[in-house]
Amino acid sequence: MEIIQMNNVYFRYRPSDKLVLKNINLTIQSGEWVSIVGHNGSGKSTLAKFMNALFTPIEGQVLVSGLSTSNVNNHTLIRRKVAMVFQNPDNQIVGPTVEDDVAFGLENCGVPYEEMVQRVQESINKMGLNGLELSEPHRLSGGQKQRVALAGAISMNPKILVLDEATSMLDPTGREEVIRYVQKLNRDENMTVITITHDLKEAVLSDRMVVMKDGAIIGNGLPSALLTNKDLLKQARLRQPFIYELVEALTCRGVPISVGQISEEELVKTLCKLQQQM
């Protein structure tokens, strides 16, 4: 079932500006994990803001669960279905403590107290933040802060989770931590996940990858297929992830490895096996 549909979407910030989004056509299925990649200024964040009606197209149409974002009356409902986590953890935590922040969205839509307490606790547990309920945000690590933002997002029981470079300000441990929880949400709760990133290592993990350049979509398909397409990557000014470069270099030298969807561990394992055989 398609949960987000964008049809011929055009957008510019001010009437005098140039187009920031050009003829965007994108369909996202329920339960899918789609990553959107592209260089700085290619319009990824702008695109993301269309998914929960923070922006509406000047031309074209965006449907979320069949609801058009062009109708202002749908906005409240759409925003409850689509939760967003942004780049800078410090600029999106509103509450003075972890639990207060997780409760923020629930407070906004008037959830009764008892239910709110329960849902806040559930979300905190799901994001592995037990014991930090009363901590002040500025005492947390970057990864923890983003997990607080995630907990706040999922407390609303959204259908779709959009992460706009949510890991780009984190250290490698924090990144992995956040991605692990996101992966869990996608697998265990069948939540539709859209991650925007310019870290291609992260994109490798997703079901589908969308490549943007100057406000247009220039690639859309399996990460393993797109990441081996050198022309496309060059055009999008993206660097092939190290692991792909390595696999390619190895195949050039006649090492029998396929360039399918491969993770670092798998590669290490395969190489070890090959070593033993030799």
Next chain:
Amino acid sequence: MLDHVIIGQYVPGKSFVHRMDPRAKLICLMLFVVFLFISRHPFVLIGGLILTTTAFYYAKIPLRFYIKGMRFIVIIILFTFILHLFLTREGPAIFSTPIFTIYLGGVTQGGFMATRLLVLFIMASLLTLTTTPVALTDGLETLMKPLKKLGVPTHELAFMMSIALRFIPTLLDETAKIIKAQRARGANFTQGSLWNRLKAVIPIFIPLFVQSFKRAEDLATAMEARGYEGGEGRTKFRLLTWLKKDTYAVIVFALYALIVLIVKIGGGN
């Protein structure tokens, strides 16, 4: 230093006063401040002293925390005392030099005023020492609610205050970072003429300002994405619970107010 700004002077604890509803504490303090200053009768001050010692006892906060927060206030109190000492010309002279004479009235007046101020500040610090700024904000918001009918945006004011509390530590962190960055580029904040030092501060505040606007924009987007649509139809996660002891505390302070009023009407000054 950072901690001090963030939590105000709050000292965590589980005392009677800590567990009081912030609304009750605010009401008590307001009654106390108003009625302590309404009359100059010694009874009023004695009553105030008794209330303060009782509250101090029940708050179970070591004296050093009060002293830490009151260094500046002690100067004000001393100044008040000395002013009264030299300027009051009542009663018999008790000490005289060719330049000035100190009268008995000066000593009692000065002592009276100083005690009154001391009691006031102790009571006020009691509030901030036992209540988190967040709880204080909640308390103020509910107490201000009646003003909403007069068009005062009470929810917005309280929300602004809690956002400010949330961002003060973040901004302080950032200031520290910027200072370090500018130092690394050779900025000098501790030497040179006053003018030069002032000029050195500009490169701190400009990036801080720019960054704050960016933050405000991001925060507004995040809040909108999380369905914030103003105070209408919002529920609250943090509940204030008014217990019996809160009522008792308010009654005690109300009784004090009543006694002061009786003294005032019956006794003149």
